[in-house]
Amino acid sequence: MRSARLSERPTPDDHETDSMPISDWFKAREQRNYTTPTEAATTSDLPDGVWVRCEGCKRTLYMGDLERELMVCPTCGRHHDLSAPERLAMLLDEGSFEEVDAHLRSVDPLQFTSGKVYSEQVAAAVQRTGLGEAIVTGRATIGGHRAIVGVMDFRFIGASMGSVVGEKVTRAFELALAERTPLVLVTASGGARMQEGMLSLMQMAKTAAAATRLAAAGVPYIVVLTNPTMGGVTASFATLGDVLIAEPGALIGFAGPRLVEQTIRKSLPKGFQSSEFLLEHGMIDMVVDRRELKDRVALLLSYLTAGDE
Amino acid sequence: MRSARLSERPTPDDHETDSMPISDWFKAREQRNYTTPTEAATTSDLPDGVWVRCEGCKRTLYMGDLERELMVCPTCGRHHDLSAPERLAMLLDEGSFEEVDAHLRSVDPLQFTSGKVYSEQVAAAVQRTGLGEAIVTGRATIGGHRAIVGVMDFRFIGASMGSVVGEKVTRAFELALAERTPLVLVTASGGARMQEGMLSLMQMAKTAAAATRLAAAGVPYIVVLTNPTMGGVTASFATLGDVLIAEPGALIGFAGPRLVEQTIRKSLPKGFQSSEFLLEHGMIDMVVDRRELKDRVALLLSYLTAGDE
């Protein structure tokens, strides 16, 4: 399982998260063993080791090869999910990342106890991922262009948006506005975090409002939609970008596919809610292979800031 | 034929047009005889007199009854075309109309001679309708609300938009802007006037630009789309209103129905490009019976100017 693999990582405390160079994440990982790069894992038939099976083409790959391709299967092109640190490492100029708001932590405002105890769930996610919450934000450069960046991590309670995610996203907008620096957000989310009830829902309005203020000020905002970006995140800040990029094969939508299937009472067409489907339906600007993503974002930044020269 | 009927009217010279109270148009007409209120006329089987046949329900009606209903068939509800003076009479507060730009006349910039000689066509239209061009504009009140108004007249070369129509529409926008007074335009048009070539086409951009400046200034702009409003007029100022009203059963669209039929190579669905069709497809705000139109426009003016209070 992906989570099993990732839980083998050292779990730095907050200060270590702040100070550990992102590039070290990749280096550090090579010293350990992995199984399969997919969320829905079938590890039992695989040796516990450096060989992994691609869920796209079912082939067995050497993890080193996969990593060199930024976790894109060299055979079938499947884009496997990345953690936030992995994403930051592949998107940003090495050593340029300076995290902000690292200390924000979720509380349990509703004392939500149906199902798992929410506060314990958060603690477990922190423990497992080594992250403070489902998004990491900060300053960086991308191909030499200054940017405020935010990267979500689906491993952290499905990167659902509660108070902290909403707050960190909002602060990223505000930082971009204050410094008149373009914002680049890489999204992945199951939607609003129901364990924070209406406080979660209102983060949609809060982040959308922050995005609107940035837009009004004429500061560029680029979104990279990755697998999966659903529900309240898609329906708020994630689709308010000036340019919307999606990674190939990502699931992107409002309602979950199972709910849609139940609603229409027939099976869904192939590719429904995929990046390619959204492109065809005019909802996003482009689908970009992860291996070209950094260059593309850098190029877009050069265009969107051209008027400032 | 409608045109035959209307040509029986006295053809006032420009000064008379300017000074004749609009209400007199209706009075004056009662002294004359009419045939059928539709454009596609079948007068031969009707007595030449005060009885007319409704093309909607094929019933024979007394012209006086039809006029009392503002040329709406009391039986089938068909809205028969109105001339610009008739429209002004039914829409504006009596005696409130003060025409502007009445002296603008079309010239023949391309010396267009294919088919009819354009300059002769214009002269004939002036002669037949008693109007200077296909639109009449001015200041007025509607239910007590001040407005700049413009009313198109399909009898004048299909109310196509050449330099003069474009100019008068543009000046109406500019007058509304200068006096910060809402603009109400009643459209009817076959589209751009091809006999003025590219000068006509560019009127679309010119009027749209004027509409955009009015919108940016926050001055209300209401459009009443009447039968027919097509082509370059629909694709420019006529659909840039804050509120779009259509009369029932009006033909409204971009491409002519015959061209669409040729393009798709099958017959068109019933009601295609009708007001009701446009309402269903989200393109207009409301379909309003002509007999309620004045009240509705007045009410809308009261809402759209509420913020000025």
Next chain:
Amino acid sequence: MEFERPLDELEDKLASLKHLDVSEQPDLAAEIAGLEAEIARLHETLYAELTPWERVQIARHPERPKTDDYLQALFTDVVEVHGDRLFGDDESVFAGFATLQGRKVAVLGHRKGKNTTENVRRNFGSPHPEGFRKAERLMHLADRFGMPIVSFLDTAGAYPGLDDEDRGQALAIADCLAALSSVRVPVVVVGIGEGGSGGALAIGFGDRLIMLENAYYSVISPEMCATILHKDARRASETSACLQLTADDLVRLGLADAVVAEPRGGAHRDPEMVFDGVRTALSAALESLSAVDRATLPDTRYERLRRIGEVAGG
């Protein structure tokens, strides 16, 4: 409603007893009197402290007053506007202008039907993208012409259909949020029934939030929450308590500004009382906002949103 079933049974029994002939059954009068007393007692306890799940059921009651009823009861000179100017007109969303005690406002509202035909046309109050885009258009109109916005919430949620995804349901909602956050006119929201997630929020935040006593507003439907957490929609009673979705919860969370009292058993038992309450609350809200410089409203609204959420370590 389910929780009223014991009461319904007693009332049925009472009705059947009353059909009988007293002269033939001497004990009947006493039995009726006893039953009536029992009904009164049950009435007292049943509605004394409603659970969140019971309130959700009241909020969904088919006879509960709807947006159309408020339009008729509170407003004059109602003019509806239609369409998104892009694709269609969604009847599940009302958009238009109306006058409240002399005050001209722009009105939005989710629109459930009174019967099946109407409900089918209105998609049971669950908007398509066209509905949100129509709402967005009205927001811009209201902004441009300085009309306060009054919005009535009553939806189970945005419609989760196939075509809705095709036509950008998420983007339509996001665009509404952006527009509503930036209009330079007062925005007063009234939760009158269901407040289902993003489909409610799209027209559901502003400068004031008034909640009817039994209206709810939730990040997710209790049933879906129960399905996700327990794979059992029947545990909705439990999740509806956890989600803190009632009017009182919202006040406590700092999200709602006022609660309008409902008659015992719900608004449908005495609509006039609720209309009066909403009229009063709405007028008060609009009045207090009319004093504010409109240019400052977006910033004030942003500050209001900005405070929402509980975090540690910030």
Next chain:
Amino acid sequence: MEFERPLDELEDKLASLKHLDVSEQPDLAAEIAGLEAEIARLHETLYAELTPWERVQIARHPERPKTDDYLQALFTDVVEVHGDRLFGDDESVFAGFATLQGRKVAVLGHRKGKNTTENVRRNFGSPHPEGFRKAERLMHLADRFGMPIVSFLDTAGAYPGLDDEDRGQALAIADCLAALSSVRVPVVVVGIGEGGSGGALAIGFGDRLIMLENAYYSVISPEMCATILHKDARRASETSACLQLTADDLVRLGLADAVVAEPRGGAHRDPEMVFDGVRTALSAALESLSAVDRATLPDTRYERLRRIGEVAGG
């Protein structure tokens, strides 16, 4: 092209003669020489003064350089953006960013295909509403981020389909006109082929209009004009002269600012020459506009539009 047929016949004859063996036919060399002289003469007269209708045919030539060719020849770092964020992505309209000799611009263009497959996907360059709405979106992006707009015109017109009417073809064009009139960045339009009516105008006016020598721009297609006036599309030659749709006509009417020369017979005979001409004209236009205060551009553009039209009695 039809008007080239006499030339084509001579050239065919010449080619067939050249296949013969000179040694067997002693007169052949002289005959070939004569034919070549005749071809040269005809070449001279045929293209010396092209009629408007002949230019329309050249403008429609399938091998004529298209928007994609200009993108490739003139620009570097081309990034295409897609979609209207409402309904679909229309491949008949290009929208994106590109760099012209170091200058970063937003690019629009009608997009015909190079072959049938491509043409079907691109609807032969006739936009649907989605195409115009994508263009409008790019206009707003260019406006917000201060990128000049370069627009290449090459369309027979907006597509007159049933679904296009359903989805508001007229409104989509009107919205483009509104956006293009108000962007606070330079707008340079290049007529490279067909300029068909509203579908061209939607992305076809601005601060400068550059026309290729054989490009046309017209309120209506010559054929449709002939059909309306004479019920005979074959009189398009006559109407194309009346409509004054050539590059020179547009200069005379005060609508076009510059004409880029084409090689004899049309741009497809020597694309590089035309690319050079367009590059030079485009750079000059952008350079002259770069000196202008951007905030004044909408007013200047409005004044430019404002002067268009001839009226009496004003």
